Amino acid sequence: MIVKLLRLLGAAAFAGVLVGLLALPGVGSVGMAARDASDNFQNMPDxxxxxxxxxxxxxxxxxxxxxxxxxxxxxxxxxxxxxxxxxxxxxxxxxxxxxxxxxxxxxxxxxxxxxxxxxxxxxxxxxxxxxxxxxxxxxxxxxxxxxxxxxxxxxxxxxxxxxxxxxxxxxxxxxxxxxxxxxxxxxxxxxxxxxxxxxxxxxxxxxxxxxxxxxxxxxxxxxx
CATH class of the missing domain: 1.10.3810.10 (Biosynthetic peptidoglycan transglycosylase-like)
Known part of the structure; x- marks a missing residue:
């Protein structure tokens, strides 16, 4: 059960990183974009x-x-x-x-x-x-x-x-x-x-x- 939970949390975090990388050309801002994108991902209807x-x-x-x-x-x-x-x-x-x-x-x-x-x-x-x-x-x-x-x-x-x-x-x-x-x-x-x-x-x-x-x-x- 713990392994499954970690996988689900990891998917949400990685999705934010993907969006951050795609959204911004500037490497220095990727971390902030990834954080915001991860939050937005979590708030999407499921x-x-x-x-x-x-x-x-x-x-x-x-x-x-x-x-x-x-x-x-x-x-x-x-x-x-x-x-x-x-x-x-x-x-x-x-x-x-x-x-x-x-x-x-x-x-x-x-x-x-x-x-x-x-x-x-x-x-x-x-x-x-x-x-x-x-x-x-x-x-x-x-x-x-x-x-x-x-x-x-x-x-x-x-x-x-x-x-x-x-x-x-x-x-x-x-x-x-x-x-x-x-x-x-x-x-x-x-x-x-x-x-x-x-x-x-x-x-x-x-x-x-x-x-x-x-x-x-x-x-x-x-x-x-």
Missing amino acids: DFSLSPPPERSTVYSADGQVLAVFYEHNRESVSLNQIAPVMQKAVVAIEDDRFYDHGPLDFKGSFRALVTNAQDGGIKQGGSTLTQQYVKNLLVENAKDDKEAQAAKAPNFGRKLRELRYAVNVEKQLTKQQILEGYLNIAYFGSGAYGVQAASQYYFSKNASELTLSEAALLAGVTN
Whole structure:
């Protein structure tokens, strides 16, 4: 518990340093800017919906026959124990191989992305943790209109900072396993398949619990 708390506090402090470095060209003022940015980061709202995303609906006849299936997003949420362990490992390996070792922020990955993006003047390289990606997907899914959806995907530092603030709160509320489960159920796997269960059925005509190593690697590589 103490280690987790230190990680969360470290993420908040490091976020302030990132903003300070980005905001000021003068090296001598970075410390003050980082302090102020860290305070602002802590004061940012951190409440947003962790509600499960909508799923497809199935209509049955009185004798149990499927009459129709309709949905906005083709998704069937499943629990983590219904997802093949090899699929879980494949997503972590590709998206965030230090997922179980860091908090809401991966300092090494974020610093690397910071340097690259600062040089290019925009978001050219990602430093997002799997938790931050889960947050981004939730924000897109819960957007009330196209403007909110676009803001949740905007390639700018403001969006990344907001994601991190929410990610800090998510890691206070959920375990790593719960975050991984949520991500696997909300991620888009292409061809209209949302969540790993729908993707497994679409691409391989089987449940997510039955995925093989090669199938899991393909699906993990498909996610954007």
